[in-house]
Amino acid sequence: MSLLVILAHPNLAQSRVNKALKIALSSTSVVVSDLYALYPNFSIDIASEQDKLIKAKSLVFQFPMFWYSCPALLKQYFDDVLTYGFAYGSKGKALANKTFALAISLGAREGDFQGRFSLESVLTPFQAISHFIGTKYAKPFLTYDTGNLSDTALKAQAQAYQEWIKGLA
Template identity: 40%
Template sequence: MSLVILAHPNYDKSFANKTIIDELKSNNMNIEIRNIYELYPDYDIDVKEEQKALLRHRNIIFQYPFYWYNMPAILKHWFDRVFEYQFAYGSKGDKLKDKNFIPSFTVGSSERSYTALGFQHFRVYEFCKHLEQTAYHTQMNYIEPIYFHGTSLAAGYTEEEIRVNARLHAKKLIQTLIELER
């Protein structure tokens, strides 16, 4: 069973993230989706409920748009609150041990812009080290991020291009979940 922590501030207007979630829902997989913007519009995270959700699942997917080389603020706040001492780390903080930590996100700019000589100057994976360290610190299994570029209309991509690539992204995510369940 898998859990998706969805963190998109404009989910209803998202072509990419909405398509990914729709594909996951239509695939008849045993997935619980927690839209934290919808659940906590005031950022008042119910820590115990979120921890219970984490405990119910082996695969934890963090689905979000890549914002300013990071995750949206609510997801960072969610980590700060939910991955607390003696739950996620500390002498008794082994509750997430051996669970799979799966970053899944969308990137607005082109892949070409995320190169040493590109507009962003770094590759996407270089911005993910904090995710990897969080997984290791909480004794989770870090799964390489699943992401795709070109999700922004402002960057010149069409709705249809974005949706096609989002469906491909969802297939990769589903395949990863199938492999992890073996």
Template identity: 35%
Template sequence: KIDNITAVDLYAEYPKFHIDVEREQQRLLEHDIVVFQFPLYWYSSPAIIKEWQDLVLEYGFAYGKSGDKLKDKTLFILTSAGAQESAYQTEGLNQYPLRELLRPFEQVAHLCQMHYIPPLVLFGARTAKEDGRIEPHTKKASALFNALSDGSLTHESFGDIDLSNHYNNANTTNKNNEV
């Protein structure tokens, strides 16, 4: 429900995984910020996102010789994880911080000459509704989208933090929602 955002449900549009590469590349050309929103499945994205990447981010379009169509665009991951953030630590159940598990997306951004924004994660998603954490998370995501869209927040703003969850700058606000 934010102006200038096109939401695409890949499973709804491509239930048989027959991705329209030309259409998807055109969408990429028309937007400056690309957001992959998905639940974390076995430490990665759902299969259709990988399929989309394999087909749409072609050599000569997204990377390689003359493959600079995504140069200086921004890539941002918005995901949910069933476990709490403490499980995604070196000493935690999953042995790795979530940023490390999502490193392939960061490499995609690098290869495609895009700017990478640290992921925003809804941890403990299985109990988020009961715990009243959906609305605050949605507000934070909305504020991030708005700030990225209006240019008040850039990839440089994040410095070296691992997750957008940890970004907090009282000087960066949008519609009175702190980012």
């Protein structure tokens, strides 16, 4: 497996944007791990998830931004799966030198993130995770103003996502 997309959307069936982005990946060799489909009760199979991470060269975390962060299951995933001795610590080098990227959908418009609360500052915790586990943080793929995205714009964004993914593989 070259590229693993860890998808974390609590209601993908009702999502217009993340569902379209996921569908755009179906014509690629990317492996998609849909956390909410796999673990609706939040009981993550840690060994299975760590195995997926080991096999991948690049990791993409795809999610909608909620309150300037990720959905709860993705936060739990980071806590439970990226453990000492696996992802960090003197012997925790399983993810070293892999690519770590984010694909985020936002209800906000691009210009809404300014000053102290720029998107770059909001994403600092994810950059810190990447640094801490020894991965290479890549420029994120962002879909803004999701509630107002036309069908044409969404189709173009899905195609752009495919191209962005190919660039990470």
